[in-house]
Amino acid sequence: MIPLYKLAHARAGDKGEHTTISIFAYDDQDYPILVEQLTTQAVSTFFADLHVQDVERYTLPNLSCVHFVLYGTRPGGVSSALTFDAHGKSLSWRMLDFELKN
Amino acid sequence: MKSIRIGTGAGFAGDRIDNAVNLALHGDIDYLILEGLAERTTIQAHLERLSDPQKGYGQFLEERMKTLLPICKEKNITIITNLGAANPNQAAKITEEIAETLNLQISISIVTQPLLRNVVQNYNPTLWETNEPLSMSRNEFISADAYLGAEEMLPALHNRPDVVITGRVADPSLFLAPMIHEFNWKLDDWDLLGKGTVIGHLLECGAQVTGGYFADGVTKQVNQLATVGMPIAEISSNGEATISKTPNSGGEVSIRTCKEQLLYEVMDPATYLTPDVCADFSQVTFTEVAKDIIKVDGATGRKRPDDFKLTIGIDQGFIGEAMINYVGYAAFERAKLAKSIVVERLLAHGLETNAIHTELLGAYQTTHPSEVLLRVAVKSPNYDTVGLVGYEVEALWLNGPGGPGGVRKSIRPVLSAYSATIPRSLITNLREDDEHDTTL
Numbered sequence: 001m002i003p004l005y006k007l008a009h010a011r012a013g014d015k016g017e018h019t020t021i022s023i024f025a026y027d028d029q030d031y032p033i034l035v036e037q038l039t040t041q042a043v044s045t046f047f048a049d050l051h052v053q054d055v056e057r058y059t060l061p062n063l064s065c066v067h068f069v070l071y072g073t074r075p076g077g078v079s080s081a082l083t084f085d086a087h088g089k090s091l092s093w094r095m096l097d098f099e100l101k102n
Numbered sequence: 103m104k105s106i107r108i109g110t111g112a113g114f115a116g117d118r119i120d121n122a123v124n125l126a127l128h129g130d131i132d133y134l135i136l137e138g139l140a141e142r143t144t145i146q147a148h149l150e151r152l153s154d155p156q157k158g159y160g161q162f163l164e165e166r167m168k169t170l171l172p173i174c175k176e177k178n179i180t181i182i183t184n185l186g187a188a189n190p191n192q193a194a195k196i197t198e199e200i201a202e203t204l205n206l207q208i209s210i211s212i213v214t215q216p217l218l219r220n221v222v223q224n225y226n227p228t229l230w231e232t233n234e235p236l237s238m239s240r241n242e243f244i245s246a247d248a249y250l251g252a253e254e255m256l257p258a259l260h261n262r263p264d265v266v267i268t269g270r271v272a273d274p275s276l277f278l279a280p281m282i283h284e285f286n287w288k289l290d291d292w293d294l295l296g297k298g299t300v301i302g303h304l305l306e307c308g309a310q311v312t313g314g315y316f317a318d319g320v321t322k323q324v325n326q327l328a329t330v331g332m333p334i335a336e337i338s339s340n341g342e343a344t345i346s347k348t349p350n351s352g353g354e355v356s357i358r359t360c361k362e363q364l365l366y367e368v369m370d371p372a373t374y375l376t377p378d379v380c381a382d383f384s385q386v387t388f389t390e391v392a393k394d395i396i397k398v399d400g401a402t403g404r405k406r407p408d409d410f411k412l413t414i415g416i417d418q419g420f421i422g423e424a425m426i427n428y429v430g431y432a433a434f435e436r437a438k439l440a441k442s443i444v445v446e447r448l449l450a451h452g453l454e455t456n457a458i459h460t461e462l463l464g465a466y467q468t469t470h471p472s473e474v475l476l477r478v479a480v481k482s483p484n485y486d487t488v489g490l491v492g493y494e495v496e497a498l499w500l501n502g503p504g505g506p507g508g509v510r511k512s513i514r515p516v517l518s519a520y521s522a523t524i525p526r527s528l529i530t531n532l533r534e535d536d537e538h539d540t541t542l
Binding site for chain 1: 141
């Protein structure tokens with residue numbers, strides 16, 4: 001098992017009630033591993049505690065990037081969110097703990 | 103081929119003013135963009151204007167203008183800012199007064215929109231977040247703004263004034279408008295507008311592309327973040343562009359920082375909607391031209407949306423929150439005990455279980471944290487109800503588990519931004535001096 005942070009960097013953004021998480025392989029050669037293992041199901045399971053409605057994935061081979069939209073992470077949007085991390089910026093850093101199979 | 107240089111002097115309302123000063127002094131730029139409106143701040147500005155017609159402009163407008171006007175005037179830099187917020191007219195007046203005290207002759211133009219509350223109320227759009235018509239909202243509807251685009255800004259750029267002050271405009275449009283103005287790009291040249299929009303998107307968050315919101319102190323090391331530079335884009339009339347940063351500043355502009363900012367807050371990379379274009383970032387590539395200079399290629403676009411996006415401000419009352427920490431032996435158990443006490447007390451006060459939000463900060467994925475911060479938060483239209491949170495958490499000092507650390511409590515108003523769309527014609531057909539609103 002390799003934690004994702006050994007192979008990739010990531011950034012989260014907020015868009016209304018949803019969270020975007022972009023994962024970038026440090027080495028282009030590792031991009032296929034991300035594509036294979038970071039499925040929408042895997043991400044949905046990883047963030048089970050958030051009860052997201054849906055997870056969408058986009059792949060950008062030119063940038064060795066797998067990009068996720070997590071729908072419904074903060075009902076009502078940022079300004080009325082009750083969590084300490086209202087914007088959800090820490091979610092991409094949580095995701096970097098994702099365990100990749102060798 | 104003609105080219106211009108655009109720099110970001112602020113990526114949000116509270117951004118570092120000295121960063122903007124350094125950029126203006128040393129960046130050799132033509133345009134300085136100050137982005138200072140978040141959803142909540144626009145609604146807040148409307149509330150201020152409603153109670154005082156001389157208020158409702160953006161935060162820190164005066165401070166920024168005082169420091170930047172002399173430099174920008176001397177270096178022939180046009181400032182473009184959305185710090186007009188809900189009152190661009192007043193923001194322009196204040197800016198003019200500041201210029202006078204500094205003995206500067208400056209030209210200011212503004213981009214306004216009529217107060218849209220009544221128009222939007224009549225149109226009664228469906229809110230994206232609730233999937234219900236606006237009329238079904240039980241909370242008070244305060245304000246509505248359309249995200250205007252570059253097209254609406256162009257008249258203000260005529261004759262390139264010293265300062266352009268706008269209200270709510272789409273962030274990338276603040277950057278695209280000067281490109282269209284300088285290069286005479288057609289408003290339906292979707293490819294060029296897409297190329298300009300990707301540059302606006304890369305620059306709109308300030309240092310987020312120059313090494314900010316990036317470093318981890320381990321694998322991703324960034325030098326001198328205390329003096330991180332602000333981004334500069336050099337764009338040519340054919341849409342080719344490079345990104346660099348304030349000379350002799352900290353931070354980095356690299357393929358990796360550009361990648362992260364490219365997809366920030368983007369949903370479908372091939373369909374990034376702005377009032378100006380449906381931009382397509384899916385084929386973008388970055389190339390390092392030199393240290394801290396990155397070339398951006400591959401963006402394009404399709405026909406722009408028929409509707410304007412609206413941001414609708416709704417008053418949801420207040421959020422009351424409080425925090426208390428426990429350190430050392432049994433910190434986790436004491437924090438959990440404290441949490442159960444506060445929840446029991448709040449339920450006894452009549453709050454619903456699902457209205458009480460609790461967090462144990464410091465306990466993420468560990469069962470033996472040596473320090474834990476218990477945080478409790480409640481949202482309600484009722485001020486006294488949310489005040490109970492601070493009351494009960496603070497009472498833990500004498501009545502709760504042993505050895506609590508500090509306690510902090512606060513209450514803040516909640517102004518929520520909701521999204522909807524409205525046909526362009528309903529906005530653009532309103533006359534500029536139509537005031538379609540009275541007091542609430």
